[in-house]
Amino acid sequence: MKRLVPILATLAGLALLQWAATALLLDGPIRQGPYYYQILLLAGINVILAVSLNLTNGVAGQFSIGHAGFFAVGAYVAASVSVYGGPAIAGILPNIPLVRDSGILIAATSAGALAAAIAGWLVGMPSLRLRGDYLAIVTLGFGEIIRVLILNIDAVGGARGFTGIPRLANLFWVGLGVAASLAVVRNITRSSHGRALLAIRSDEIAAQAMGINVTRLKVTAFVVSAAFAGVAGSLFAHFAMFLHPNTFTFVKSFEIVIMIALGGLGSLAGAVLGAVTLTVLPELFRGFADYRMVIYALALILIMIYRPQGMLGAGGFLGRIVRMRWKKPVAKKGAETKSADNIGGPSA
Amino acid sequence: MTALLELKDVTRRFGGLTAVKDVSFTVEEGALFGVIGPNGAGKTTLFNLISGLYVPDTGSIALAGTRVSGLAPHCVAAQGIARTFQNIRLIGSLSVLDNIKIACHMRRAPTLGSAVIRSAAFERSEADVHVFALQLLDLLQLGTLAHEAAGNLPYGSQRRLEIARALATEPRLLLLDEPAAGMNPQESLELMALIRRLRDTFRLTILLVEHNMKVVMGACERIHVLDHGESIAEGTPEEIRGNATVIEAYLGAG
Missing domain, CATH: 3.40.50.300 (P-loop containing nucleotide triphosphate hydrolases)
Incomplete structure (x- = not known):
């Protein structure tokens, strides 16, 4: 019962937020209100993407650069469910618009999340057995394969794009997705499984020797991460009402990686901050849109050189302020980066 | 007495080198x-x-x-x-206590689902692991260092922490790789x-590998x-x- 209170409070808060946003931005006096509303929703979707990728890249230390692929799977599967299965779902629900729309969105989002999770399992199973950079290469390839696949499926519009998706997502639902992803990722991170993931990140061999099933745990984290990318995809589809394969290129994957690198790998607050920053900044600098990728690449290089821990990572300047209450500074990195292959004996 | 560990004609080669x-x-x-x-x-x-x-x-x-x-x-x-490593493989950035808790994952972890919904079973298990880990640290005279980052510990304490971590997996056989090195x-x-x-x-x-003859002669029965x-x-x-x-x-x- 105790756990119901925060859930109900979140729902009430989101409903209130939705009401306020509708009153102020959509029907309200603010010029360009709908534009701000759109940025708010995109920021929320990006937060879900960044927070979920952070579980794989930050917490488990497995470098995936194909998050846009899972985002695409979620978006297209969810959109297909509501476009082709919408009437059937509406048929079994009472004919109240709010209930009907919510029902369709929940069904579509569940399907999108499930499909993305299955895709995550299929990609993760073989590639997470290997150490090192293999996952990065496989996920990069996976993202492109999905995109090319979608380009050639006529039922979802192919290269013309997928049109006619009902607008079912709003600030309430995006907010709910953000809250769910934050809660799930936080609860996983701060649990026995989260500690085991940290062990895997710093030393797989020691983790194995302590009885941690390294592959299974990595795959689990990867699947959860993919599922939330699917949720983000569904919300995006039902908000944009139009999907095009060009939205889901590796550029989108890199964008999410940059969000978490900027915020601080492994830091939940960092992922949120990075996602919001990288949604809002490009809007402020619309004039430089052509140079976006140049700036991103440059930013990533500079972050890696001067602040590899990101804005909110351990030791970052914002991180220090946030973590004031912690007395001990977190130890330097050197101690945990022992060569993964050096287990003391001769090697082949 | 019965035999616990039995090795039979074990051979391992690395290319042209027969290591064992x-x-x-x-x-x-x-x-x-x-x-x-x-x-x-x-x-x-x-x-x-x-x-x-x-x-x-x-x-x-x-x-x-x-x-x-x-x-x-x-x-x-x-x-x-369970084993320790000759080149200490602790997670330096985590606290001493968390290093032990990681090793408790195998036998004492609640399900992932219960962690996500923070069920009563999860809270109970976390509390149990906490008590168990602290007991183990006390036994190895590391209790006062529980919240220190493992990487900041002096060398001797890090070795003891490695042993404590191995014990946290609740083993029958403990392998110690040069525990007295350094x-x-x-x-x-x-x-x-x-x-x-x-x-x-x-x-x-306990099976231990040691370079230091004095240590082995003093401690081992066989x-x-x-x-x-x-x-x-x-x-x-x-x-x-x-x-x-x-x-x-x-x-x-x-």
Whole structure:
């Protein structure tokens, strides 16, 4: 019962937020209100993407650069469910618009999340057995394969794009997705499984020797991460009402990686901050849109050189302020980066 | 006494180098068993074979009659074999307590689902693990350092923490890879006393690899000697001390 209170409070808060946003931005006096509303929703979707990728890249230390692929799977599967299965779902629900729309969105989002999770399992199973950079290469390839696949499926519009998706997502639902992803990722991170993931990140061999099933745990984290990318995809589809394969290129994957690198790998607050920053900044600098990728690449290089821990990572300047209450500074990195292959004996 | 660990004709090659060749021995339940040998004798390779990091090319390893060679390292750990590493492999950025809790994951983790919804079972299990980890730290005189980052600990304490972490997996057989490496004579003596105490408290079987002859002779009840990957002798410390082949291997043929 105790756990119901925060859930109900979140729902009430989101409903209130939705009401306020509708009153102020959509029907309200603010010029360009709908534009701000759109940025708010995109920021929320990006937060879900960044927070979920952070579980794989930050917490488990497995470098995936194909998050846009899972985002695409979620978006297209969810959109297909509501476009082709919408009437059937509406048929079994009472004919109240709010209930009907919510029902369709929940069904579509569940399907999108499930499909993305299955895709995550299929990609993760073989590639997470290997150490090192293999996952990065496989996920990069996976993202492109999905995109090319979608380009050639006529039922979802192919290269013309997928049109006619009902607008079912709003600030309430995006907010709910953000809250769910934050809660799930936080609860996983701060649990026995989260500690085991940290062990895997710093030393797989020691983790194995302590009885941690390294592959299974990595795959689990990867699947959860993919599922939330699917949720983000569904919300995006039902908000944009139009999907095009060009939205889901590796550029989108890199964008999410940059969000978490900027915020601080492994830091939940960092992922949120990075996602919001990288949604809002490009809007402020619309004039430089052509140079976006140049700036991103440059930013990533500079972050890696001067602040590899990101804005909110351990030791970052914002991180220090946030973590004031912690007395001990977190130890330097050197101690945990022992060569993964050096287990003391001769090697082949 | 029954045999807990049994090695039968275990061989492991790395390219042209045979690191371990036809090694066979048996460790009785409750024993304090030492494996010694000069540098490059294959001691650490032997440990990596027993703990599942390497698979033997031929031969077999069994724990209490169950074959463990060929199992993945985490399955070997689940069978009840825990180990420490010669080059300490703690997670330096995490606290001492968290390093122990990580090792509790195998036997004491609640399900992932219960962690996500923070069920009562999850909270209970976290509290249990916390108490268990603190008890273990107290036993190894690390209790006061529980919230220190493991990487900031002095060397001797890091070695003890590695042992505590291995014990947290609740093993039947504990493998210690050069536990006294880098310790001064006084620390080595204390460590040996500790190892004996742990064996008696947890009714463990301990297999240790050591370079330091004094430590092995003082602590172990039975010793197996390797040289160039091959077994050259086995016996009580007294027998080993007087063994001509062993002396030759260590000091060279005179």
